[in-house]
Amino acid sequence: MxxxxxxxxxxxxxxxxxxxxxxxxxxxxxxxxxxxxxxxxxxxxxxxxxxxxxxxxxxxxxxxxxxxxxxxxxxxxxxxxxxxxxxxxxxxxxxxxxxxxxxxxxxxxxxxxxxxxLDEGEREQLGTLLSKLLTGLYRQPGDAEKICRLCDRSACVAGGETCPVGQTDRNHRVSDRG
CATH class of the missing domain: 1.10.10.10 (Winged helix-like DNA-binding domain superfamily/Winged helix DNA-binding domain)
Known part of the structure; x- marks a missing residue:
C-alpha cells in the first residue's frame, strides 16, 4: 500500500x-x-x-x-x-x-x-502527472491567470502541446455558458 x-x-x-x-x-x-x-x-x-x-x-x-x-x-x-x-x-x-x-x-x-x-522517461511521466495535478487544482474561471502568472506561456504550448490549465479554463467557460 x-x-x-x-x-x-x-x-x-x-x-x-x-x-x-x-x-x-x-x-x-x-x-x-x-x-x-x-x-x-x-x-x-x-x-x-x-x-x-x-x-x-x-x-x-x-x-x-x-x-x-x-x-x-x-x-x-x-x-x-x-x-x-x-x-x-x-x-x-x-x-x-x-x-x-x-x-x-x-x-x-x-x-x-x-x-x-530525472531521466527522460521520468521527466515525461512527471509532465503527465503535473498536467493532471494542475487540472485538478483549477477551481473556477480566472484561476488560470493566477496559476500561470509566472509561466513561460510559450514553453507550455511548444511542439503543439496544449496548456492543461488553459484547456481546463476554456472547458469551464464553455460549460458555464452551456
Missing part, C-alpha cells in the same frame, strides 16, 4: 524549495518583488491591462497593486497609458520587457536544473 501522507509531504517539500529558489532567482533577475516579477510576466503576455486586473492576476488588492505598479513605474519598467473613462492601461517599457524575458529565462534554468535529476 502506498503512503499518501508521505507523498503529500514530499510534494510539499519539493514545491516549497522550488518556489523559494524560483522566487529568489526571478526577483533577483528582475530587481523587483515577487508580485512585481509576476506583473512583468503578466504584462509581457497581456499588455494593456488595468492596474486592478494585474493585481487580480498576481493576487493583490487594488491598493496593493497600485503601490506595486508605482514601484515598477519608478524603476522604469512599466508605463501608464490613459484610456477611456479614467481607466489606465499598463505597458512594459523596453527595460520592463527585457526584465520580464530575463526573469523567465532565469526561472526556466532553475526548473530545468531541478529536472536534470
Amino acid at each position: 502506498h503512503d499518501d501522507f508521505r507523498t503529500a509531504n514530499l510534494l510539499g517539500a519539493a514545491t516549497l524549495v522550488l518556489s523559494d529558489v524560483v522566487v529568489a532567482e526571478t526577483t533577483r533577475a528582475a530587481s523587483t518583488s515577487s508580485s512585481g516579477a509576476a506583473a512583468l510576466v503578466v504584462l509581457l503576455t497581456d499588455p494593456g491591462l488595468s492596474v486592478t486586473e494585474v493585481g487580480r492576476r498576481v493576487g493583490l488588492s487594488q491598493s496593493a497593486a497600485a503601490r506595486m505598479v508605482g514601484g515598477l513605474e519608478n524603476q522604469g519598467l512599466v508605463s501608464k497609458e490613459p484610456s477611456w473613462g479614467g481607466w489606465v492601461r499598463l505597458r512594459l517599457s523596453d527595460l520592463g520587457e527585457q526584465a520580464a524575458r530575463a526573469l523567465l529565462a532565469c526561472r526556466g534554468e532553475v526548473l530545468r536544473q531541478a529536472l536534470s535529476h
Whole structure:
C-alpha cells in the first residue's frame, strides 16, 4: 500500500524549495518583488491591462497593486497609458520587457536544473502527472491567470502541446455558458 501522507509531504517539500529558489532567482533577475516579477510576466503576455486586473492576476488588492505598479513605474519598467473613462492601461517599457524575458529565462534554468535529476522517461511521466495535478487544482474561471502568472506561456504550448490549465479554463467557460 502506498503512503499518501508521505507523498503529500514530499510534494510539499519539493514545491516549497522550488518556489523559494524560483522566487529568489526571478526577483533577483528582475530587481523587483515577487508580485512585481509576476506583473512583468503578466504584462509581457497581456499588455494593456488595468492596474486592478494585474493585481487580480498576481493576487493583490487594488491598493496593493497600485503601490506595486508605482514601484515598477519608478524603476522604469512599466508605463501608464490613459484610456477611456479614467481607466489606465499598463505597458512594459523596453527595460520592463527585457526584465520580464530575463526573469523567465532565469526561472526556466532553475526548473530545468531541478529536472536534470530525472531521466527522460521520468521527466515525461512527471509532465503527465503535473498536467493532471494542475487540472485538478483549477477551481473556477480566472484561476488560470493566477496559476500561470509566472509561466513561460510559450514553453507550455511548444511542439503543439496544449496548456492543461488553459484547456481546463476554456472547458469551464464553455460549460458555464452551456
